[in-house]
Amino acid sequence: MEICRQYLFRLREQEQVKYVHNCVVTALFYFLVFYFSIFSNAVSADNTTAAADGFLKQLIGAEHYGMGGSFVSTSRGANAVSSNPAGVAATEMNQLAIHATRFPRTITLLSKPNLTANYEDYAQYEQRAYGIETVNCAFPIGQFGTLAVAFSFLQEERFRRVNHLGKALNSFPENNMALGFSYGLHILENTLIGIDTKWLRSKVTGTDGVEHLGHGYAYNIGVIQQVSDAIHIGIVARNLSNGLSFSDVSIPDTITRTIAVGVAYRREISDVDLRIGFDVHPPFQDGIHTNVGTEVWYRNRIGARIGYLRHTEMRYASVLLLEAAAFETEERLWKAEGFCFGLGFRFGGITFDAAYTPQFIPTTTPEERIHTVQGENIYTFSIGQTF
Numbered sequence: 413m414e415i416c417r418q419y420l421f422r423l424r425e426q427e428q429v430k431y432v433h434n435c436v437v438t439a440l441f442y443f444l445v446f447y448f449s450i451f452s453n454a455v456s457a458d459n460t461t462a463a464a465d466g467f468l469k470q471l472i473g474a475e476h477y478g479m480g481g482s483f484v485s486t487s488r489g490a491n492a493v494s495s496n497p498a499g500v501a502a503t504e505m506n507q508l509a510i511h512a513t514r515f516p517r518t519i520t521l522l523s524k525p526n527l528t529a530n531y532e533d534y535a536q537y538e539q540r541a542y543g544i545e546t547v548n549c550a551f552p553i554g555q556f557g558t559l560a561v562a563f564s565f566l567q568e569e570r571f572r573r574v575n576h577l578g579k580a581l582n583s584f585p586e587n588n589m590a591l592g593f594s595y596g597l598h599i600l601e602n603t604l605i606g607i608d609t610k611w612l613r614s615k616v617t618g619t620d621g622v623e624h625l626g627h628g629y630a631y632n633i634g635v636i637q638q639v640s641d642a643i644h645i646g647i648v649a650r651n652l653s654n655g656l657s658f659s660d661v662s663i664p665d666t667i668t669r670t671i672a673v674g675v676a677y678r679r680e681i682s683d684v685d686l687r688i689g690f691d692v693h694p695p696f697q698d699g700i701h702t703n704v705g706t707e708v709w710y711r712n713r714i715g716a717r718i719g720y721l722r723h724t725e726m727r728y729a730s731v732l733l734l735e736a737a738a739f740e741t742e743e744r745l746w747k748a749e750g751f752c753f754g755l756g757f758r759f760g761g762i763t764f765d766a767a768y769t770p771q772f773i774p775t776t777t778p779e780e781r782i783h784t785v786q787g788e789n790i791y792t793f794s795i796g797q798t799f
Contacts, residue, residue: 460664460728460743464614467566467588468630468651468667469725471495471546473511473794474765478754479705480719481769482689484674485636485646490548490796493562493594496648496672497606498634500550501596503558509548509796517541518787520773522731524780531781536732537774539787542568550594557597560608564590589613590630602638607631614656616663624663626656644676664728674703685709689719698745699724705752715756721769722749729774748772761798767791 471494476483483495490509492499520537543566550560568586594608614626634648653667674691686708693701705719727746730739750770757764769790776782 461666461668461726462614462626462656462664463586463616463728464588464612464626464628464656465651465667466725466727467544467564467614468494468590468610468612469670470513470544471511471562471564471590473509473546474754474767474792475707475717475756475794476689476705477513477767477769477790477792478717478719478752478756478765479687479689479707480703480721480752481723482674482676482691482703482705482719484634484648484672484689484691485644485676486674486687486689487636487646490550490560491794492596492606493548493550493560493608494546494564494590494592494610494632496634496636496646497560497594497596497608497632498604498636498646498648499596500558500560500594500606500608501598501604502636503550503552503560503596505552505798507548507550507796507798509546509794511544511546511548511792511794513544513790513792515539515542515544515790516771516787518771518773518784520782520784522774522780522782533734536734537729538732539729540568541787542566557595560594560596562590562592562594562608562610564588564592586617587615604636606634612653612656624658624660626658626663626665628653628656628665628667630667642677642679644678645674646676647671647673668725683711685712693723698726699747701725707754707756709756713758715754715758715765717752717754717756717767719752719754720750721752723747723772724775725772727772727774744777745775746772747775763794763796765792765794765796767793 472483473491475491487496487499489503490507518539521533522535523531523533526532546564548562550558552558566588590610590612592608592610596606599605610630612628612630615623617623630651630653632650636644636646638644650670651667652669655667656665658665672691672693677688679686688706691703701723703721707717709715724745724747726743728743730741732739748770752769754767771788771790773784
């Protein structure tokens with residue numbers, strides 16, 4: 413009887429410790445949500461955002477794009493780099509992930525009433541085709557956590573000009589590059605934390621045709637908590653940065669600091685592995701930003717994904733004035749909304765993923781109509797290797 417009483421006493425102690433731990437983690441989670449919501453709100457009214465701002469928000473792979481862009485609580489291993497670095501800590505083996513995203517050449521016509529009250533085209537947005545390539549590597553170091561490195565590159569336009577010898581000059585006149593390092597660690601019970609830092613280099617071309625080069629740093633801080641065997645919650649503060657440094661102060665240099673909160677549910681039913689992810693991005697200043705998606709794997713070999721995203725953001729973009737045949741720049745709200753689809757295949761330690769998502773298009777102002785005539789979909793392809 414004494415042995416039983418001691419056992420029950422120890423069991424109650426363990427339950428009390430677990431309860432206190434869960435309360436502390438939950439309190440910390442809501443504190444981070446509150447703090448980062450205020451923090452992101454305080455800086456979002458800063459100067460016009462830099463071209464690199466959108467680049468940093470697109471550094472996720474086909475796995476998460478296929479699930480509507482939800483990543484906060486579902487990111488794991490090398491795929492967590494540049495999204496929620498807390499997931500890096502879940503890596504059990506060395507991992508390599510390569511992502512390639514292709515954005516189409518997009519042409520959008522803007523129309524407004526003329527003197528006779530008929531709508532006619534007055535301006536045109538033209539976003540040239542471009543792509544983002546990303547390479548992520550994660551390396552577990554035992555009880556000391558996991559280290560990861562990442563390299564991302566966005567290129568727009570092919571060759572701009574050549575010299576008299578036929579050698580290309582400024583092959584990619586508008587591009588963004590990021591080199592990052594991440595660290596993830598298990599703390600307490602079923603809690604993952606992570607941080608990553610990125611060095612940025614951004615080259616942009618002004619309306620006068622002059623190229624400008626800027627540099628800067630950005631940081632991500634994330635937490636993922638396993639509430640139960642099936643449910644995980646997470647939070648990540650993204651792109652904490654003081655902006656980019658350009659020699660010309662007129663070039664937009666602000667990086668928008670954002671926060672994302674997410675929950676994931678996972679369940680195995682016979683040969684089927686089901687996962688659901690849902691993210692929100694407060695404080696919704698430019699409109700509601702949500703991501704929701706579902707992933708189903710059969711025998712861990714063939715996977716299918718479907719999701720829905722709604723994302724609005726303010727962008728500083730060039731517009732072609734049709735009457736003057738000249739460019740000018742303005743800030744306008746851009747929106748991506750619609751269904752996302754994805755497929756996945758696994759062969760041993762290799763995983764192939766592909767995803768289809770809607771493209772960003774500019775939103776209308778009063779007494780204005782917009783018609784996108786070319787380029788409405790984005791395609792992403794990923795390959796991962798565990799070794």
